[in-house]
Amino acid sequence: MAAQHVFGAFSLDIRDDGVCIATFSRPPVNAVSLSVYEDIGRFADHVTEDDSIRVIVITAPDDSRAWCGGADLHEFKGMTASKRKERYQFINAQLPRFHRIDRPMIAAIRGATVGVGVMLAGMCDMRVASENARFTCPEVDYGLVGGSPGLFATLRMPEAKVREMVYTGRAFTARELESTGFFNYVVPSAAVLPIALDLAEQIARKSMPTLRARKLASLMWEGSGWMDAYLEAQEISSALVENPESKAAVLAALERGQGPGR
Template identity: 40%
Template sequence: MVASSAFEFFQLELRSGVAVVTIDRPPVNALSREVYESLSRLIDHIEATEEIRAVVLACKAEAKAWIGGGDLNEFLTLNSQRRRERHAYIETITDRFYNLSRPTIAAVSMPAPGGGMVFASFCDIIIAADTAFFSMPEVDRSLTGGAGAYLFRLHLPVPFIRELILTGRKATARELHHFGFINHVVPKEDVLPKAIEIAEAIAAKSIAAVRAIKQGANLMDRVGWDEGRAVAHRFSEELVSGPDYKEAILAFLEKRKPSFAGR
């Protein structure tokens, strides 16, 4: 376990190539400026640590929310200029998290309103408790719900997204699973074990291939199918020259586990 003082609001435990990151800002893990600064340092650490091959983002068992959205006490101090500056700063951090070179798995065991739902959407895979809910309640704070724009890239039904951001209503984990937002809905006590199980399966793969796949998938989100496919092909061409390519194929043909570089 990396000492919590290293990142202040996050704890990190590394097991079998999986970094289990636990957000810890009681009671609801609200996202203040200091939390984003802490997250930036955490991202630096993850990117610099080769042993980390996948990341699970969790909350403490006693937390009242997985991530509770923006810190409303901080919001009271904002004017238009400071709000603009806050958006600009936060987006530099959220873009880094979204483009993290390791796959990320959201272990959502508690509610995820506002920024919590957005952070879940930034993860590659979402595991949620059958008791969890998600929402975009900015309209109830007399804000635009601009963060809800992130949901449109997920190809969720547009009328459904508009209902969420216009009403601020809660959507259950099972409802969002139906629309493809969530990968697995499980009992609360099974959320973290399921997330770690999937993360360990990914961590056993070629890290070069996993990084290329994630980078290509993120790019396709932004530029569309044609350009994204071309880049994915280029990544594959580069992987052929890497150390894991032949090992992966030989291991399959020889019916054994592969031994990838960096292990």
Template identity: 30%
Template sequence: MYQAISTQLENNILIITINRPDKMNALNQTVMAELALAVDEIYSNHDIKGAVITGAGEKAFVAGADIAEFLSLSPKQGEELAKKGHVIFQRIENSPKPIVAAVNGFALGGGCELAMACHFRIASENARFGQPEVNLGLIPGYGGTQRLTQLVGKGKALELMMTGDMLTAPEALSWGLVNHVVKLEELLPKTIAILRKIQTKAPLAIARVVKCANAALDKDQDGYDTEIQEFAACFATKDLQEGAAAFTEKRQPNFTGA
């Protein structure tokens, strides 16, 4: 089905692998189109409870975009390219099901932007992060200027984007860009373990947590009002009744997403 990515569904977790190891898993139009289809499947397939995005091999998560595709673009085509990237990455960011980046090497340019669009990031010890677009006379175009600033703060984000420097995995951890740093062989097991823990929680509540957290960073929304409305909506769910009953009965809840 796919040429530039691969997918594997195990125990309700979809593993999406950017599969161009000979090109350091660089993003091109094919990767982006196929990634969009895989994200659509996350939304539509009820068997999928969460997802991992990672890269093939041991060197790169996604080491940027396929620069050769940029050389002939007009400003209008550049705008269209950025808009397409924004749509796909916003779909990842707004997914009601958790999507976690397992960063297994270089996450540069569009790769760093892809990782930041995920709900959170787990990195291997050899991971490297950066937005080096200024080296090409460019700026991040898939939301990187916004998400990096939100995640690490304006000063650090500007330094990283203006110097084009790379962060090591420990530096990314200290900056708050990633949640955990583990050995490469532990990367997928750690990521899947977190997703399996999330699977034991109420899925409608998880989706509402995502919505509220994103509202906190959206200038067009009142995040506090969003929280009030989503909190209230929980009271119409069977999952709240089940969770409360399980708590009082001292047993594990059986959430159904209803």
């Protein structure tokens, strides 16, 4: 490794060939707290300024229960509409920085990917997933509205499957979602990281100015429509958060123990 940097829950190992392995580690389930959103922003800022990074592979430790376990529900206890909006204001200062990273990003997913984790995976340029990795948008179970559908639409996922995911909140394996085109490869777990790294090595050999220009062109093509939809979903979700059913659902999930697939 040429260099290593740590930004809270994210450690960046930058190889001599320009491949950066970004490992997300926040035991037990890689839940996303406000501090993790801050780490995401710092990670994104560093990549923007580090010309030694040519391509990024985002993974989780081998023993992690999830690639990303979704929002940290502990932060939702006692949530009010005004607090929810403040939370969104903070999140909205971080996620766009991750989305605008001007280097190719590959999600190497071997574990459960929940809620905001699905969004983070969708913001990556490519996704390599374990056939048994579970993906879920469970916000409906907590009386809330998630922001993934707009991003799914941008990625041309079949609308019928998107609505099934967000209305039922149930978990789907990568193999079940393979036909949606969300993934580049769906493979046995042991093959996920090697395939992601092989892709990264191919990309790292390309011209840096061209890679950056290609990524920016892709972002321009994608447009801001999905983000506008996400912001509208935030307004709707903020109004729901004080609903007694929402509060009860969050507390029940915490009593069960927040786990991947929920």
